[in-house]
Amino acid sequence: NAGVTQTPKFQVLKTGQSMTLQCAQDMNHNSMYWYRQDPGMGLRLIYYSASEGTTDKGEVPNGYNVSRLNKREFSLRLESAAPSQTSVYFCASRLHSGELFFGEGSRLTVL
Amino acid sequence: GIQVEQSPPDLILQEGANSTLRCNFSDSVNNLQWFHQNPWGQLINLFYIPSGTKQNGRLSATTVATERYSLLYISSSQTTDSGVYFCAVFPYYGQNFVFGPGTRLSVLP
Numbered sequence: 227n228a229g230v231t232q233t234p235k236f237q238v239l240k241t242g243q244s245m246t247l248q249c250a251q252d253m254n255h256n257s258m259y260w261y262r263q264d265p266g267m268g269l270r271l272i273y274y275s276a277s278e279g280t281t282d283k284g285e286v287p288n289g290y291n292v293s294r295l296n297k298r299e300f301s302l303r304l305e306s307a308a309p310s311q312t313s314v315y316f317c318a319s320r321l322h323s324g325e326l327f328f329g330e331g332s333r334l335t336v337l
Numbered sequence: 338g339i340q341v342e343q344s345p346p347d348l349i350l351q352e353g354a355n356s357t358l359r360c361n362f363s364d365s366v367n368n369l370q371w372f373h374q375n376p377w378g379q380l381i382n383l384f385y386i387p388s389g390t391k392q393n394g395r396l397s398a399t400t401v402a403t404e405r406y407s408l409l410y411i412s413s414s415q416t417t418d419s420g421v422y423f424c425a426v427f428p429y430y431g432q433n434f435v436f437g438p439g440t441r442l443s444v445l446p
């Protein structure tokens with residue numbers, strides 16, 4: 227049982243390049259989330275999807291787009307990367323009002 | 338919105354010592370979780386504990402929802418307990434989990 231799987235685990239971009247972070251869960255969860263974590267700080271919510279077909283902004287959505295491709299998959303896209311988007315990104319999922327589970331994280335550096 | 342505070346912000350222990358980490362929150366919550374972020378950055382689920390007491394080996398947690406706090410107890414600490422401990426709450430009238438700033442624990446051999 228893989229849980230929540232994120233790819234890639236590491237990525238280096240130049241300013242202005244685009245990329246997509248992929249997330250998939252195999253727990254049949256309804257809700258999926260993207261967080262970012264900056265050095266020495268907690269987790270901040272970027273976007274979430276309460277159910278298949280819906281997405282909503284979180285605390286820090288600027289510069290990002292998301293797609294809930296199906297119930298399993300939730301991707302995060304950076305259209306024009308900026309150095310301020312250097313961070314560790316975590317995908318998470320949960321079933322209705324249940325427990326939140328995280329993926330292992332994706333470390334992104336924007337030069 | 339709801340405020341989540343964790344104390345202490347930093348804690349250094351000798352191996353074998355016990356510790357108590359606290360999470361205070363400013364409003365009613367539906368859910369509360371404790372996570373451990375290990376030195377490799379992985380976020381590990383410790384407890385899903387909206388109320389009551391749970392134990393898992395050397396770790397236990399208690400949430401008193403009516404008084405708006407939760408405690409995480411670590412007994413006989415080991416070096417592998419090092420990392421950051423996060424409390425996350427789901428506000429009763431909220432849409433998403435809100436995370437505390439974390440407690441950084443260092444266990445020395």
